[in-house]
Amino acid sequence: MIELSLTEIAAAVGGELVGPDAVVTGAVTVDSRTVGAGDLYVALPGERVDGHDYVGAAVAAGAVGALSTRAHDGGPVVVVDDPVVALGRLAHAVHERLTGLTTVGITGSSGKxxxxxxxxxxxDAVAPTVSPPGSFNNDIGLPLTVLSADAGxxxxVLEMGSRGPGHIARLCAVARPDVGVVLNVGSAHLGEFGSAEVIATAKGELVEALAPExxxxxxxxxxxxAGMAPRTRGRVLLTGTGPTAQVRATDVVLDAAARATFTLHAGGETHEVSLQVVGAHQVANALSAAGAALAAGLTPGQVAAGLSAAATRSRWRMEVTARADGVTVVNDAYNANPExxxxxxxxxxxxxxxxxxAVLGAMGELGPGADDEHARLGEHAAGVVDLLVAVGPDARQIVAGAASATATGAVAARPHREESVHVPDRAAARQLLAGVLRPGDVVLVKASRSYGFELLAADLIADGGGAGDEVGAQ
Known part of the structure; x- marks a missing residue:
């Protein structure tokens, strides 16, 4: 963060400084365990612990002060009504002071x-960039991302999530983007929004926040x-595979590791791109990234070279690991929705x-149609995988859908197909798979975040003697 005094911070957030003034020369953190010299500690209430109990420890570790709802004997505090609101206000004040900065906001139902x-x-291959790994896309994570930027x-790059109308607008008020990227409108959080139309309205708040330039x-x-175009005052840049896209991919080919190569068409130029990330769906993500980079001033050649060199930086997203015994584990356990x-x-x-x-768990937050969505997933999986293992009580309809599709002949027979299996929990899945996996198998592990399937993926890797010839996080 740029250096600010506690007095300046108090003015920015509408708080009151209690204690001596000091200058924040380090980072802003919400975790007292990571505090370093010169940091500002933000005391947040949590489900299990209250950050206010650790203000003294944070100051002892080197923090020059804290944002808190009350004064503390341990050190200077900027007292505020709501530390989360204050965090957003501080991020806004810092963002306003940063000159020569291009801010990109990204939203969508999946792929953010x-x-x-x-x-x-x-x-980052062209100039200093702030884009932390992980999903810092809410009222806490986004301001922390903004506050990690400095004068250089x-x-x-800001990821923007949404749990309802108005959420993205609020994030844009913290740091208004110069470039707004909308990836897709899908079924994620459908139970909270109620309909795809409401999701589209909420995601479109990003393009509404853009200035005319x-x-x-x-x-x-x-x-x-694409229908969001009339909702923005800025210019519109379309990406995709169709003829209307100004940033377009043709000649898409997947290799044996499911990594795509394609020809990028942009700005009257064509360049070859060879992605290091796994899955055909990454082409759409790459095109959106390309459009944003071009809007930020990069050349098509720089974009193509950067995309070809980029790897996955965040955990549990199509991480591919070859076990020592010849089984390949694909850990895509961070989250899940139908798309x-x-x-x-x-x-x-x-x-x-x-x-x-395919080792699949349930998809959360789908609302009243959850059973039907899980059944449809099972029907689809039955036609494309050789063994389907559904894990947990919320995943029963996956196997029911697969059984229905198989019984009715709705899916074509596969030479190695085995009967779909439902198991009650991750431990049972691990035990089952230990007895049936063999060299040459490729195992996908995926479920919604709350089910913790990254632990199952780690267990499966360990059960095979650990990583062999490391494929790595793709």
Whole structure:
């Protein structure tokens, strides 16, 4: 963060400084365990612990002060009514002071983090860029990302999530983007929004926030996203595979590891791109990243080179590991919705292997249609994998859908197909798979974040003797 005194911070957030003034020369953190010299500690209430209990420890560790709802004997405090609101106000004040900065906001039902990671690496190859790994896309994570920028930062890439109307507008008020990227409108959080139309309205808050000199990068292959064009005052840049896209991919080919190569058409130029990330769905993410980078001032050649060099930076997103015994584990356990499930299964089916095994858990936040969505997932999986293992009580309908599709002949027979299996929990899945996996199998592990399937993926890797010839996080 740029250096600010506690007095300046108090003025920016509408708080009151209690104690001596000091200058914040380090970072802003919400975790007392990571505090270093010169930091500002923000005391947040939590489900298990209250950050206010650790103000003294943070100051002892080197923090020059804290944002808190009350004064503390341990050191100077800027007292505020709501530390989360104050954090956003501080980020806004810092963002307003940063000159020569191009800010990019990214939203969508799926692919936000992958696209952010691609774009961050493309931009960072040209100039100093802030784009942290992980999904810092809410009222806490986004301000912390903004506050990690300083006077030397030239590009700031912000991921924007939404749990309802008004959320993205609020994030844009913290740091208004110069470039707004909308990836897709899908089923993620459908139970909270109620309909795809409401999701589209909420996602479109990003392009509404752009100034006239800004650029909206919209996915032309998604009708609801393309339909957001009239909602922005900025210029519109369309990406996709169709003829209306100004940033377009042709000649898409997947290799044996499900990594795509394609020809990038942009700005009257063509360049070859060879992605290091896994899955055909990454082409759309790469095109959105390309559009944002072009809007930020990069050349098509710089964009193509950056995309070809970029790898996945955030955990549990199509991480591919070859076990010592010859089994390949694909850990895509960070999250799941109907669209991302199908994308991951599509990637699995293009990977070289003797058998394709899908270990799937439930998809959360789908609302009243959850059972039908899980049944449809099972029907789809039955037609593309050799062994389907559904894990947990919320995943029963996956196997029911697969059984229905098989019984009715709705899916074509596969030479290695085995009967779909439901198990009660991750431990049972691990035990089952230990007895059936064999060299040459490729195993996809995926579920919504709350089910913790990254632990199952780690167990499966360990059960095979650990990593062999490391494929790595793709």
């Amino acid at each position: 983090t992958s696209t952010k990671d691609l774009l961050g690496q493309v931009l 930062t030239r590009y700031l 800004g650029t909206a990068v919209l996915n032309a292959d998604d009708a609801r996203v 991302s499930m199908r994308a991951a299964l599509a990637a699995l089916t293009t990977m070289t292997g003797t058998r394709r095994v």
